[in-house]
Amino acid sequence: DAGITQSPRYKITETGRQVTLMCHQTWSHSYMFWYRQDLGHGLRLIYYSAAADITDKGEVPDGYVVSRSKTENFPLTLESATRSQTSVYFCASSESGGRYYGYTFGSGTRLTVV
Amino acid sequence: DQQVKQNSPSLSVQEGRISILNCDYTNSMFDYFLWYKKYPAEGPTFLISISSIKDKNEDGRFTVFLNKSAKHLSLHIVPSQPGDSAVYFCAARSGTASKLTFGTGTRLQVTL
Numbered sequence: 001d002a003g004i005t006q007s008p009r010y011k012i013t014e015t016g017r018q019v020t021l022m023c024h025q026t027w028s029h030s031y032m033f034w035y036r037q038d039l040g041h042g043l044r045l046i047y048y049s050a051a052a053d054i055t056d057k058g059e060v061p062d063g064y065v066v067s068r069s070k071t072e073n074f075p076l077t078l079e080s081a082t083r084s085q086t087s088v089y090f091c092a093s094s095e096s097g098g099r100y101y102g103y104t105f106g107s108g109t110r111l112t113v114v
Numbered sequence: 115d116q117q118v119k120q121n122s123p124s125l126s127v128q129e130g131r132i133s134i135l136n137c138d139y140t141n142s143m144f145d146y147f148l149w150y151k152k153y154p155a156e157g158p159t160f161l162i163s164i165s166s167i168k169d170k171n172e173d174g175r176f177t178v179f180l181n182k183s184a185k186h187l188s189l190h191i192v193p194s195q196p197g198d199s200a201v202y203f204c205a206a207r208s209g210t211a212s213k214l215t216f217g218t219g220t221r222l223q224v225t226l
Binding site for chain 2: 031033035040041042043044045048050058090092094102103104105106107108
């Protein structure tokens with residue numbers, strides 16, 4: 001199916017565990033992004049990527065690692081999960097340039113760290 | 115430092131009336147502004163946008179107004195419908211990067 005998909009939709013993990021959230025898009029968009037949504041903070045950028053093998057930090061990158069070996073995939077890894085990383089995570093993609101600069105978001109992954 | 119602010123966490127409006135959602139920003143380098151709508155358990159979806167060279171953009175029931183001197187934008191929904199009940203995020207982009215900065219969101223409830 002065309003679009004942007006995130007997996008898993010829900011995840012419960014223990015403090016200290018490593019967990020990877022997956023994001024896959026079928027449009028060959030250059031840009032991909034990871035945001036987290038928290039009450040009172042809105043959507044905050046964790047990491048983004050302008051192309052394969054190019055990644056950069058966003059507003060809240062600590063505790064997260066990303067990679068982008070292929071244009072269509074942008075996994076987000078929590079190397080050692082903490083309770084403060086309990087959140088809803090959204091992946092998004094966009095064309096480079098274009099008539100407007102909106103993103104298309106995935107449906108999100110709700111992560112609970114216990 | 116919150117560069118994009120939505121000071122009203124929630125808003126309740128009667129069906130058929132106008133909904134006005136507000137957003138303030140501090141970064142004068144922002145050149146493009148967008149509104150996203152988010153339903154529970156779904157990702158945000160693009161609603162409407164405006165370039166900094168304009169002061170108004172209209173799309174059906176939705177109109178966005180931009181006041182650059184006040185660094186303020188607003189989203190007007192007329193008439194409001196129950197299906198408009200959602201969280202609305204304001205977002206802004208600066209010309210040198212493709213990343214968007216989002217506000218904290220306003221939860222709109224349209225009542226019957």
